[in-house]
Amino acid sequence: MRQQLGQQIGSALHQSIHRIVLVLASFLPGILAFLLAVIVFALLGWALSALLRALLSAAHFDQRLASREAPSASGLLAEWSPANSPTLLASRFTFWLFVLVGIAIGISAFDASYAVDSRYSIFLFPYVAHITGAILILLAGTLLARFLARSVLIGAVNAQLQYARLLSHGIKWLVLVLAAAMALDHLNIGGVVVELAFGILFGGIVLTLALAIGLGSRDLVTRSIEKSMEKPLPRPTEIPSRPDAAPTPPPRLRHF
Amino acid sequence: MSTPPLIADALQPDQPGAQASPDASPAPRAVAELLICLPALTAAALPSALAAIAAAFPTESVLVAAAHLPDNPADFPSLELIPYTTARSDVGWILAAADYAAAAHLARERNVRAVLLLGGDSAAISEPNALNAPMLRSLADCIRIKNIDLVLPRFALGPHEALVNSALIYPLSRALFGADIRFPLPIDAALSARMAERLAITTQRLIALNQGHSLLWPVAEAASAGFSVREVSAADATPPTPPPPQNPTDFNALFASVAGSLFADIEAKASFWQRVRGLPLRPNLQPDPPALSPLEASSEIHSMIETFHLAQDNLEEIWSLVLPPQSRLALKRLSQISPDAFTLQPDLWARVVYDFTLAFHLRTLNRSHLLGAMAPLYLAWVASYLRTVADDPARAATALELTAAAFENEKSYIVSRWRWPDRFNP
Known part of the structure; x- marks a missing residue:
């Protein structure tokens, strides 16, 4: 009896292992195709990027581009180039473009090598593409949040706003929350819960900023509104008399 | 040559x-x-x-x-x-x-x-x-x-x-x-x-x-x-x-x-100015310690010092990407002293300007951010300068000469940092 039970358990385990090995075996050609595509395209990209870098260096591409740029221009291409070298930017762009193409082709090969009616392919493949998209969204959101936070911080400090850091953090988290919600939505995770949470968080941040600005700079807002409104010139009799108010002297400083 | x-x-x-x-x-x-x-x-x-x-x-x-x-x-x-x-x-x-x-x-x-x-x-x-x-x-x-x-x-x-x-x-x-x-x-x-x-x-x-x-x-x-x-x-x-x-x-x-x-x-002409000699030595300028004008006399000066304090509190992270520790420490000390004694020394100002010039060249951070982060430091210099000159053209000429001389004295600093930005960072 005990021996029979042992045989049944052993047989069940054996069948399970067999099924796992079968699944793995059915995965292996696809994985191999994926890896092969990525490696081949990465090698191709590396070779082409090296060739491109050599060609551009021989043609003095950086110097030529710099000489065509206006001295006062910010140099957009060089601004975003690693080590201030558009040649390096072009070669790296080529390499990563080939890597991405390799991944795309690898995924296609993986998909083709797998059974169409397999439940794994239906579940897995949309997610690979979605995860890539979500990572890109998060990356772009992080970069944008950092850039905007710095812009707001510097602008607010130069405008002498005491709550400059609060504003900067507020903008940063607004963009980060937006990016995170977009990424989750892209992954189809959470559904309504994410939308609801995002709405609450986003609204909360906006409300906090509005309250902070409204309470912290009532005078500034009042002056701004007064300045933007076209008010008719008061008649001489309507000018409020302030005996203690001396006429405001014009600014003596001239920066330029 | x-x-x-x-x-x-x-x-x-x-x-x-x-x-x-x-x-x-x-x-x-x-x-x-x-x-x-x-x-x-x-x-x-x-x-x-x-x-x-x-x-x-x-x-x-x-x-x-x-x-x-x-x-x-x-x-x-x-x-x-x-x-x-x-x-x-x-x-x-x-x-x-x-x-x-x-x-x-x-x-x-x-x-x-x-x-x-x-x-x-x-x-x-x-x-x-x-x-x-x-x-x-x-x-x-x-x-x-x-x-x-x-x-x-x-x-x-x-x-x-x-x-x-x-x-x-x-x-x-x-x-x-x-x-x-x-x-x-x-x-x-x-x-x-x-x-x-x-x-x-x-x-x-x-x-x-x-x-x-x-x-x-x-x-x-x-x-x-x-x-x-x-x-x-x-x-x-x-x-x-x-x-x-x-x-x-x-x-x-x-x-x-x-x-x-x-x-x-300056970036475009770097190969030229690194070879240029300075001007001949001028008569040694050793003025008496400048007396500062009363702070309450000018709301503009007060406002500029406040902007600098605000920037010191908020922009230190950005300044740390541009300025070496020595300059940051000097600026921190400047922000802690009483506004009645607010003086930005010419040599510190010269180094700060050179550091920003270098950061502009190296694209350490976005250039519009860089120049925006420099504006409060310029206002600090203006406040210090105006309190020193106190409406006196002769004192203004002396202060200007001291500033220009500081830039000349510190030229070796920018040349060294321009050539070896990673190795020379005091």
């Missing part, structure tokens, strides 16, 4: 030889050798400007370029009025690339020997600022008699004027390019034919890119070309100024524009 420095002599219009008297003037010429480029003037202001030019050069024929002709050109028989063939810039308060290009184009066409390029904002002023006869003559004579390539006017300004020039433009121009020219970003300039041609080549790219409003740095251009530069006194003339900033954003935009253009020019 090092390049000798350019030394300016402030030629006075009243000096013998500087002013051509009617008796000593050359005989009337059939072909004009002097071209005067007027800014855009109102129809009412043009005749008085032409009359001033005719009075300044009574015995010679002068070419005058104007945006439009007067109603009665026959009233000025010695002047040959010509239109511009390429449009000038609409910057107004300063000469920009399109102004130099327009002047150079006419100079090439008419084969003139000297060009007087006059600026001025037609909306803000009713006549060109520099149209006083002695100064026009001294500008032209310096080009024609002394064979100088670039002559700029030296305005007599008060301690509270042209502060960006005093803080940045003049000290950097003097220290890096060895050019002791008080106003290197000119509103008026006299150019030799070859200088005009040189500037025309420089502006070609800008004009092609439709950036005629870009600033140009003729002093640095002349220095790098090995041309001679001088300045003449223009004490009687009042330079036009840009419209006063209505809010801090206007000031920051203008500051970023000027400082960014200056840093870009």
Whole structure:
């Protein structure tokens, strides 16, 4: 009896292992195709990027581009180039473009090598593409949040706003929350819960900023509104008399 | 190999030889050798400007370029009025690339020997600022008699004027390019034919890119070309100024524009200024410790110090990407001392400016962010400077000289950091 039970358990385990090995075996050609595509395209990209870098260096591409740029221009291409070298930017762009193409082709090969009616392919493949998209969204959101936070911080400090850091953090988290919600939505995770949470968080941040600005700079807002409104010139009799108010002297400083 | 420095002599219009008297003037010429480029003037202001030019050069024929002709050109028989063939810039308060290009184009066409390029904002002023006869003559004579390539006017300004020039433009121009020219970003300039041609080549790219409003740095251009530069006194003339900033954003935009253009020019001429020797040693300036003006006397100074404190609290993370620890520590100490003792030492200011110049070159962070983060430091310098000079022109001259000398003393610092930015970081 005990021996029979042992045989049944052993047989069940054996069948399970067999099924796992079968699944793995059915995965292996696809994985191999994926890896092969990525490696081949990465090698191709590396070779082409090296060739491109050599060609551009021989043609003095950086110097030529710099000489065509206006001295006062910010140099957009060089601004975003690693080590201030558009040649390096072009070669790296080529390499990563080939890597991405390799991944795309690898995924296609993986998909083709797998059974169409397999439940794994239906579940897995949309997610690979979605995860890539979500990572890109998060990356772009992080970069944008950092850039905007710095812009707001510097602008607010130069405008002498005491709550400059609060504003900067507020903008940063607004963009980060937006990016995170977009990424989750892209992954189809959470559904309504994410939308609801995002709405609450986003609204909360906006409300906090509005309250902070409204309470912290009532005078500034009042002056701004007064300045933007076209008010008719008061008649001489309507000018409020302030005996203690001396006429405001014009600014003596001239920066330029 | 090092390049000798350019030394300016402030030629006075009243000096013998500087002013051509009617008796000593050359005989009337059939072909004009002097071209005067007027800014855009109102129809009412043009005749008085032409009359001033005719009075300044009574015995010679002068070419005058104007945006439009007067109603009665026959009233000025010695002047040959010509239109511009390429449009000038609409910057107004300063000469920009399109102004130099327009002047150079006419100079090439008419084969003139000297060009007087006059600026001025037609909306803000009713006549060109520099149209006083002695100064026009001294500008032209310096080009024609002394064979100088670039002559700029030296305005007599008060301690509270042209502060960006005093803080940045003049000290950097003097220290890096060895050019002791008080106003290197000119509103008026006299150019030799070859200088005009040189500037025309420089502006070609800008004009092609439709950036005629870009600033140009003729002093640095002349220095790098090995041309001679001088300045003449223009004490009687009042330079036009840009419209006063209505809010801090206007000031920051203008500051970023000027400082960014200056840093870009320094970056473009790095191979030149690293070889330039400094000016000859001046008499040792050891003034008494400057007395500070009372803080409550000026709300503007108070506001600038507050901006610096705010920046110290909020921008330290950004400054840490640009400034070495030594400078950051000094700035932190400055923010902690009482406003009554607020003084930004010239050597610290010089190092800070050099560090920002280097960060601009290395693109340590976005350039608009970089220049925005520099503005509070400039305001700190202005506050310190104004409290030191206290409305006294003599003290202002001393303070300016100390600032410029600090930039010269610290030049080895920028050269070292420029060459080895990763290795040399005190």
